[in-house]
Amino acid sequence: MSRPRTKAQPPPAITITERDFDALERLVGDLPGTGAAGLLQQEMDRAEVVADTDLPKGTVGLNRWVHFTDGGAQDVRRVCLVLPKDADIDTGKISVLSFVGAGLLGLREGETIDWPNPSGETRRLTVVMVEDLDLVETLQH
Secondary structure, eight states: OOOOOOOOOOOOOOEEEHHHHHHHHHHHTTSOSSHHHHHHHHHHHHOEEEOGGGOOTTBOOTTOEEEEEETTOOOOEEEEEEOGGGOBGGGTEEETTSHHHHHHTTOBTTOEEEEEOTTSOEEEEEEEEEEOOOHHHHHHO
16 A cells, blocks of 8 residues: 655745855856756745845854754754855755755744755755854854
8 A cells, every 4th residue: 555645845935145145146156957056046046035134033044053853853953054165064064055955045943845855855854943143243254
C-alpha cells in the first residue's frame, strides 16, 4: 500500500535587506540559473527588500546565526548564513549558495518552507530561532 503524499505548502513570504540583496545580486548575476543558485535567484525575485535597519526581528539574513530543524528530525542545527567566500562548515558557517542556505534566507522564526535538496527530494526547513544582533553594530562593519 502506498503512503499518501503530503502536499507541499506554498512558500512563506521572505524579507531581505537592501545590503544583502545587493551582495546577492552581485553573487548570482553571472551564475547559471540552475541548482542552488537558481533557487536563490527565484527567492530574490519574490523577496520583499527593506532598508537595512527595517529587517523584522527574527528574520534570517546574511551573517546571522539561525537555529532550524531539517525535515522530521527533532535535532536543532545552528548555522550562520554567509557568502561563499566566508563559508566554513567546521565553524557552522554555510554558504547562501547551498541548498539549505538559499532555503533559509529571508524566513522568520516559526516559519517553515518545503525546499528541494540536491537530489530533488523535498525537505522541510523550519526556523526555530534567529540570533538577532545589534543591527547598528552590524551595519558599522
